[in-house]
Amino acid sequence: MSTVDDLSKEILADLVHDFRAKNLGSDALSNGYEGPSIAAIGMKYCAEGQYSKVDFDLALKQLEESKFVNSGPMVPYENTPGSQLVFMGMRSKREFVYLKEKGYKAAQKFTPKPKSAAPSSGADADRKFARLAIDEARKSLPENDGRPHPWVGAVVVKDGKVLGTAHRGEVPGNHAEFVALEKNLPNIAVTGATVYTTLEPCTTRTPPKIPCVDRLIERKVARVVIGILDPDDRIRGKGQRKLSNAGIETALFPHDLAMEVEELNRAVTRRPDHPAVDCGAAILFLHVRRADHNRPLRGLDDYSAHAEGRRATPTAKRTRKSGGARSTLREI
Numbered sequence: 422m423s424t425v426d427d428l429s430k431e432i433l434a435d436l437v438h439d440f441r442a443k444n445l446g447s448d449a450l451s452n453g454y455e456g457p458s459i460a461a462i463g464m465k466y467c468a469e470g471q472y473s474k475v476d477f478d479l480a481l482k483q484l485e486e487s488k489f490v491n492s493g494p495m496v497p498y499e500n501t502p503g504s505q506l507v508f509m510g511m512r513s514k515r516e517f518v519y520l521k522e523k524g525y526k527a528a529q530k531f532t533p534k535p536k537s538a539a540p541s542s543g544a545d546a547d548r549k550f551a552r553l554a555i556d557e558a559r560k561s562l563p564e565n566d567g568r569p570h571p572w573v574g575a576v577v578v579k580d581g582k583v584l585g586t587a588h589r590g591e592v593p594g595n596h597a598e599f600v601a602l603e604k605n606l607p608n609i610a611v612t613g614a615t616v617y618t619t620l621e622p623c624t625t626r627t628p629p630k631i632p633c634v635d636r637l638i639e640r641k642v643a644r645v646v647i648g649i650l651d652p653d654d655r656i657r658g659k660g661q662r663k664l665s666n667a668g669i670e671t672a673l674f675p676h677d678l679a680m681e682v683e684e685l686n687r688a689v690t691r692r693p694d695h696p697a698v699d700c701g702a703a704i705l706f707l708h709v710r711r712a713d714h715n716r717p718l719r720g721l722d723d724y725s726a727h728a729e730g731r732r733a734t735p736t737a738k739r740t741r742k743s744g745g746a747r748s749t750l751r752e753i
């Protein structure tokens with residue numbers, strides 16, 4: 422399986438998600454609709470560095486040639502004034518891309534639906550909504566700050582129905598769980614609901630922001646199903662434990678889906694010297710090895726100073742403890 426094939430599938434899955442979110446009828450697959458902007462999708466896939474612009478162009482071309490997708494809007498050919506040869510008809514301005522019926526059907530093969538529309542068991546339901554949370558996480562937006570950010574999606578479900586969804590970056594600077602509960606469902610009773618989140622909810626945020634765990638407790642959700650625990654060993658599991666202690670049942674995604682979340686977030690989880698991120702949009706924790714700096718660093722300014730080889734700002738206080746390669750943890 423080539424990189425381009427992989428990317429084609431990812432784009433197709435995104436388009437299916439977008440199509441479903443638009444609540445359009447099947448006729449839209451034949452007649453066309455305004456899908457996501459080509460520039461935005463390209464930026465999303467190329468920002469992380471996993472795919473190049475060439476990969477993206479080839480993947481999109483492959484989808485168009487297979488008649489899985491089409492682009493728009495359509496505009497009339499612009500003929501050169503006075504030319505003897507006049508073209509009639511329409512051409513695509515290639516501003517957005519949308520799914521065609523053939524593409525919609527092809528995508529089903531990649532992400533098989535649960536066997537029954539109404540899941541018969543809790544495990545089936547968990548799988549279905551965990552899948553949805555991952556689809557949502559894939560919509561997370563890049564922040565163009567040169568740092569990897571986690572891909573986080575959250576889905577709120579009650580009585581088998583999806584009440585709301587959210588992804589990191591949907592409301593800039595806010596975590597997916599916060600957006601799902603407070604921005605998208607501020608006046609809906611979520612008591613007793615299950616929240617599916619691809620990353621363990623955070624327990625610490627810079628005031629006045631409230632940690633997602635506290636919001637979940639306050640809104641009295643009954644159950645939280647988590648994709649992966651926080652990648653930082655020192656805070657890993659704290660969110661889950663706090664929910665448990667508050668009487669909220671917790672569970673983890675099925676293993677294969679958890680691995681998919683892990684894979685999606687590898688830029689964040691596999692870079693030990695990079696800021697480790699808890700839960701969502703903002704970088705919460707920055708940890709830098711003392712061995713590299715001989716003292717703890719205090720924030721992003723220091724981090725970028727280090728990255729650029731400059732001296733860190735003198736405002737950081739020297740808090741010397743015992744020597745050696747200790748790590749420090751600082752909330753931003």
Ligand SMILES: [Zn+2]
Nearest residue numbers: 596623633700
């Ligand atoms: Zn959070």
